[in-house]
Amino acid sequence: MKIIIRFVLLTLLLSTGVFITMAIPFLSFSNSLLWFFSTFMIGAGLALVAKHCGRGALLLAIPISVLSANALVVHIWPPLVRNSVLRAFNEVAKRDDDYRQLRKQVLPITLQSLEVPAPLQQGWNHGERALEVAHGVSVSLFATGLNQPYALAVNDRGVLFVSLPKIGQVVALVDKDGDGITEETHVIASGFDRPSGLAFKDGILYVATASCVFALHDSDGDFEVERQQVIYDQLPVVKHHWAHALVVGADQQLYLSVGAEIGDEGWQRASVLSLTDSGSVALYATGLYDCQGLAVHPKSGSIWATDDGPESLGFYVHPDELNVLVADGDYGWPFCYGNRLPDVELGSPEICRSTQPSILQLPANSSPRGLAFGDQTRGSSPYQSMLYMVLQGANYGKRQQGFRLMGVPLSVEGRILGWGVDLVSGWSVDGEPWGEPTDCVVGADGALYVTDQRAGCVYRISFE
Template sequence: MLEVALPGEGSAVALPRGASGYMQGEAEVAVGVEVPPNMEDLFPRGRTLLAPRGTRVNLYAAGLSGTRMMAWDRDGALFVSSPSTGWVLRVRDRDGDGAADEVLTFADGLNRPHGLAVHRGTLLVAETGRIVRLADPDGDGRAERVETVSDDLPAGGMHWTRTLGVGPDGALYASAGSSCNACQEEDPRRAAILRFAPQGEAFSPTAERYAWGLRNAVGFTWHPASGDLWATENGRDLLGDDLPPDELNRIVKGADYGWPYCFGDRQPDPSLGDAARCEATEPAAMPFQAHSAPLGLAFGAGLRAEERFTTSLFVAFHGSWNRTTPTGYKVVRVPFDGPRPRGGYEDLLAGWLQSSQAWGRPVGVSVGPDGALYVSDDRAGVIYRVRLPGWSPPEAPTSSGTEPSEAQ
């Protein structure tokens, strides 16, 4: 029974100007979403996704609300943010059967909690205007201690989510989207990725503007070998169905990524940009189809899967809201050759969009300690567990044994 207790340089891919980078993908076989007995009343039976042949998908957790970002602790528990409720949930698979049997409210009463990162045995959470540290010293599954790490975040605005990650340099990073669709921001912390320098076992309370010109970089993560920082970006609206492209960017310290003046391969915005100004900006590493709304992303290095998956980047497309023909609503795979994208992307999981209606919207992607890919869905209120071709059960216990710094 499911127990629920709720209250820069050289990064650009050579693609034609304006191209989406899309390749014919492998999401070709209809795969039924397996529903564990303890979740049968929480999810409709018979739903399918399109996936590479040999993939299996099961519900890991269901009956949740507005599930967004995810982070694993050293014991294999999964933290999930729910901004719409103000909760952070702690989800566990206690019997190791691949489906959660416990969902606890780790914390509540938070102000739009979104980004999560595990750090030194505690959980860092990004609210819309501050970063807090949550601790559970008595181990009962609920945070008894909440302390402010920094309130140096801009609050609210059109893009109010804040995403977190602890980098390989030991610093804490946070993304803050723009306050508007297309405007000149007065607050330099907006449309930027911010860095909080490490101070002993903590972080500086004052943010450094690390990179900017990023309209809404909801997801970011680091390449497991090179340490390069990669981020998604949601482009502006009201320029039609196919402009501007959404983006995958390689983030370089001190770089300007163009918004609101430029987009894509240094293309001037028709209302604010000029070619001379755009020449000094960093071009997108890869364009995505306009209005796909790329959010969370994760490298596949920890997957128990075929090499084509372990060397790829996975990106969740939340889906369009104002495009004539809807697009997105899927998870895509970006093949990498070493530290750089090979030159395009393809569907990994699709099928949430049926005709013009979508029954699910993927948000976060994370590699679990069992080597499966986990995907959060804030419309269906579930977390999927995806075993890709080549997956086999781990021989050791699914606890990672070492503490992850960040998972999207």
């Protein structure tokens, strides 16, 4: 009996040393003393088991200690959560009780096969695919066979509209019977120069193209535009960052992003503009290198914006950002980035102190795109209290940070409660992307709709 007790106690000592060694990468602190302590416990445990219980017992104690320590590590830091959390989001999340509770609610992450309904099979040429989804999340195909779909908007009848920049069209996707599948596709407008951002206001569809903003009037809802009106035609044409995000603010004005490139000059570039119905334009925020996502907070009315940062500091250095915009706010580019960090060539601490820091910093090449608040989603409270953010990703070798739909937990007041968590991922497998999620919008049915430029489809994401 004594030898059994001795074996259990010594194996517990050995397991503790193994556990500390495995846990060090997940701790917010680690130092050489901790490593020394853990290895000392392992060595002492091995020696004492061999001395007091025999070599045979040692062969049993080693796998028991390793398996038990690993089981405890997996319980505290589930492996799928480790992969589904971008650790650059928020350093306080490790100690945030709200985030820990959320983490329990989105587990387990499971692999869901993407089924292609019979009516959509003709437009799907990507074979059998699967996506990693959080607990309570389900993904289905809403539309296929689209030519690089980009931005989304929903009208007051619940019809989904999509811009197709490559072919210059805006189309309406109609689900006539409410089964979650598109039955009809109507071309609303064509001949545009790379239409991107879409937004509805008072029943009118506003479309941002590479150089203009149009208003499309369809008063009877028959998908035939009665009048096409040019609201503004002086947008600067940018070679690479030609796409614009478009949103209707709480003040019922249009807000429009304008991208920039290294070396660009001009008052409109790298900004978000406010645009009235009469076509008058004013700067609302500056210093946003490539803003591709705008959303209005449902409570405060503040405008939230993504920013896909430049690679001037190297492909894996310059962080991408999530910002909360304020009137006349300067968000740094080209002098500062992230949390008021000065650019090595152009910036200085003095300049950066006058800029607005990002609310979240994302890993470089996350390529944040669409944004949507989840207050209108149908599902449990965690999903209604999230900001949904599409990270399109960039295909730079194996270090891919995007290709996922993130959920950022928020309080009612809009305070970020912790890290963003993967809700859907798996569009890139072993460094080879097969899909590129781009924009998102909450539909009238409470589901989240996401475009995929590469796969040419729209997903319908529902929540328990």
